[in-house]
Amino acid sequence: MIAFGLRNALRSLPRFALVAALIGVPFFLLLTLHAIGRAVDAYSERLLHGVNDTLQIRAAGSMGHLNMVAQSDILQQRIFDRVGQLPHVAKVEPYLLAMTPTEGHNFAMVVGVEPGDARRLESHGEAGSPRIIAGRDLMDSDRGNRVAVIGQGFARWARIDAGNLAGAELTLDLRRTHPVIFALDRPATKLSIVGIYASGYVFGDMQLFMPLDTFREIYGVPRGVSWLFVKADSAANVPLLEQRLRTEFGSEADVVAPVSAAEFQTTTARAVHRLTAAGMGISALLLAVVVYFVMLLVVRQRAREIGTLKAIGAPNRSIVAAFLFEALAYALTGGMLGLLSLLALGAPVAQKIFGPAIGPFVPAQYKDTLLQVLSISTGVDAERMTILVGAVALTALAGSAYAIVQITRLSPLQAMKHG
Amino acid sequence: MDSNASLIELRGVSKTYRKAGADVRALDDVDLSVARTGMLAIVGLSGSGKSSLLHIIGAMDRPTSGSVTVTGQPLDAVPESALAGFRLRTIGFVFQGFNLIPNLSALENVMLPLEFAGVAPKERHDRASALLVRVGLGTRLKHRPSELSGGEQQRVAIARALANDPPLVLADEPTGNLDSKTGQMIYGLLREVSLERTVLVVTHAEALAQMATRVVHLKDGRLETKS
Numbered sequence: 060m061i062a063f064g065l066r067n068a069l070r071s072l073p074r075f076a077l078v079a080a081l082i083g084v085p086f087f088l089l090l091t092l093h094a095i096g097r098a099v100d101a102y103s104e105r106l107l108h109g110v111n112d113t114l115q116i117r118a119a120g121s122m123g124h125l126n127m128v129a130q131s132d133i134l135q136q137r138i139f140d141r142v143g144q145l146p147h148v149a150k151v152e153p154y155l156l157a158m159t160p161t162e163g164h165n166f167a168m169v170v171g172v173e174p175g176d177a178r179r180l181e182s183h184g185e186a187g188s189p190r191i192i193a194g195r196d197l198m199d200s201d202r203g204n205r206v207a208v209i210g211q212g213f214a215r216w217a218r219i220d221a222g223n224l225a226g227a228e229l230t231l232d233l234r235r236t237h238p239v240i241f242a243l244d245r246p247a248t249k250l251s252i253v254g255i256y257a258s259g260y261v262f263g264d265m266q267l268f269m270p271l272d273t274f275r276e277i278y279g280v281p282r283g284v285s286w287l288f289v290k291a292d293s294a295a296n297v298p299l300l301e302q303r304l305r306t307e308f309g310s311e312a313d314v315v316a317p318v319s320a321a322e323f324q325t326t327t328a329r330a331v332h333r334l335t336a337a338g339m340g341i342s343a344l345l346l347a348v349v350v351y352f353v354m355l356l357v358v359r360q361r362a363r364e365i366g367t368l369k370a371i372g373a374p375n376r377s378i379v380a381a382f383l384f385e386a387l388a389y390a391l392t393g394g395m396l397g398l399l400s401l402l403a404l405g406a407p408v409a410q411k412i413f414g415p416a417i418g419p420f421v422p423a424q425y426k427d428t429l430l431q432v433l434s435i436s437t438g439v440d441a442e443r444m445t446i447l448v449g450a451v452a453l454t455a456l457a458g459s460a461y462a463i464v465q466i467t468r469l470s471p472l473q474a475m476k477h478g
Numbered sequence: 479m480d481s482n483a484s485l486i487e488l489r490g491v492s493k494t495y496r497k498a499g500a501d502v503r504a505l506d507d508v509d510l511s512v513a514r515t516g517m518l519a520i521v522g523l524s525g526s527g528k529s530s531l532l533h534i535i536g537a538m539d540r541p542t543s544g545s546v547t548v549t550g551q552p553l554d555a556v557p558e559s560a561l562a563g564f565r566l567r568t569i570g571f572v573f574q575g576f577n578l579i580p581n582l583s584a585l586e587n588v589m590l591p592l593e594f595a596g597v598a599p600k601e602r603h604d605r606a607s608a609l610l611v612r613v614g615l616g617t618r619l620k621h622r623p624s625e626l627s628g629g630e631q632q633r634v635a636i637a638r639a640l641a642n643d644p645p646l647v648l649a650d651e652p653t654g655n656l657d658s659k660t661g662q663m664i665y666g667l668l669r670e671v672s673l674e675r676t677v678l679v680v681t682h683a684e685a686l687a688q689m690a691t692r693v694v695h696l697k698d699g700r701l702e703t704k705s
Contacts, residue, residue: 060593063582066581066582067581070580070581363575363577364577364579367571367573367577367579368579368590369562370536370538370565370571370573370577371565371566371570371571371590371591371594371638371639372562372563372565372566372567372569372591372594372595372642373562373566373590373594374562374563374566374594375562377593377594470538470539471538472533472538472539475573475577
């Protein structure tokens with residue numbers, strides 16, 4: 060009866076195609092939303108990596124921004140040199156930061172980092188490692204060169220086209236001021252923009268990274284650092300290390316455990332997860348509803364056949380198996396169609412449709428930009444196939460449950476009369 | 479008739495339906511014994527209760543009162559859940575509208591009851607082929623119902639009814655959708671089948687019924703003629 064059920068699904072090819080398409084759409088939604096949820100997870104993991112085992116040191120009471128009013132004190136070089144020698148320190152990453160006005164009361168951040176170190180985003184706590192969306196990242200060979208990677212928001216403001224980075228330049232005018240930015244008596248500098256990144260939130264996209272050596276040269280800061288990120292050899296040793304740093308440098312430096320970034324990201328990820336889970340639930344419901352109506356229609360259309368089968372002695376289990384496998388054939392074909400649609404359209408649809416749709420439900424600084432930073436994976440893997448197969452089986456079972464109850468309750472006579 | 483020698487025994491069988499708020503008596507105190515071989519025609523006008531009688535004998539419906547015994551098995555003692563198995567082993571059905579499964583070939587249609595009975599695929603194929611050869615459709619095994627004439631479809635239905643070699647074949651107006659010549663041919667086939675089992679035919683076609691070995695008439699749910 061399995062083969063019989065599968066053949067029944069193919070009785071009318073146009074109807075089979077229509078049903079598969081009707082099932083394929085919610086499957087596509089389900090798989091795409093799952094892909095978004097997974098991308099958010101991966102993004103969160105990336106952001107949180109380096110937070111749980113990392114501490115930040117700044118000059119006491121200062122943001123460490125070279126040209127920010129009342130926040131321009133930086134850490135002395137000896138602290139940088141000393142921190143690296145402390146026990147349980149796995150890595151020290153120095154940052155230099157300055158601000159540059161953009162328009163109105165807005166400004167962008169300019170950051171010097173060692174190429175290869177994590178590019179953490181100001182204003183978003185200290186998490187993050189933005190994704191390059193055009194051009195390339197900083198490399199070791201860039202040290203000392205006037206090159207930079209820039210956030211997509213900053214690039215938009217500077218009219219730098221992501222599609223054409225050849226010859227893209229940005230001029231940093233250190234004399235420009237702003238209510239909280241004072242002028243630096245340094246010459247304006249042109250930087251070649253070699254890459255554009257997306258951070259996932261508005262503030263993070265208004266930032267520029269250049270090699271630390273280049274920053275020192277442009278801003279005239281041969282020694283000292285704005286921030287030090289101190290990576291412990293394990294998350295378990297962070298409290299010990301924090302205590303040691305406070306003991307050693309407490310009078311001249313603030314030691315910050317960047318848990319706020321983790322909490323912030325976790326909260327945002329949770330919001331997106333709720334949305335995608337709700338969307339997946341609605342998609343699954345849609346799937347079951349489509350299969351429900353299709354199978355109800357099929358049972359009504361074939362009532363006489365059901366009656367005939369019962370009359371000639373078919374046990375209920377055989378008839379049920381045939382209809383169940385027919386429902387499975389519909390659901391599986393719809394599922395494969397949904398998967399193929401995901402492969403072909405998943406990423407662009409997620410960006411173009413789900414991004415703006417999810418935007419209003421996440422914190423403002425994520426609006427419109429969150430989906431841009433996510434790497435939506437549309438490949439076929441074990442997890443996705445498990446979800447697909449599970450959804451196919453559940454959809455076929457749940458959607459055809461009522462039809463199956465009807466089949467088992469119908470007497471042969473009733474069935475043949477209905478037919 | 480000695481009940482031990484009968485294939486079917488009906489004693490005081492009545493059937494009342496509720497229709498539009500009123501009781502309709504489809505069968506009224508019917509007594510009937512049917513021999514183990516031969517062809518019995520139940521003749522009556524539309525609404526006389528002949529189909530109700532067929533359905534009750536075929537274990538597709540229960541009487542309101544009275545007892546029905548088929549192949550020595552009192553049907554009121556057979557639970558609902560076991561009726562399908564009883565029909566599978568004991569009864570072959572032939573319907574007026576043929577009731578073949580449209581997307582299965584003639585061979586596959588005949589193989590269906592064998593599959594329900596758990597017969598191995600190879601044996602199913604061989605037995606179904608032999609039956610179709612027997613009803614003169616040896617060259618039409620792979621044809622679907624839509625590719626067969628009405629007479630051919632009814633012959634497939636008869637082959638399907640014989641698949642599990644049941645002692646009883648019930649035919650409900652088997653020629654109702656056929657021209658008279660084809661109808662005669664089908665009756666001839668049923669008559670031949672009845673040499674080795676009981677064939678019970680319900681019909682309103684008096685002329686064709688005369689081909690049966692025994693004819694009973696039903697009127698207003700009561701047997702008029704017992705022979």
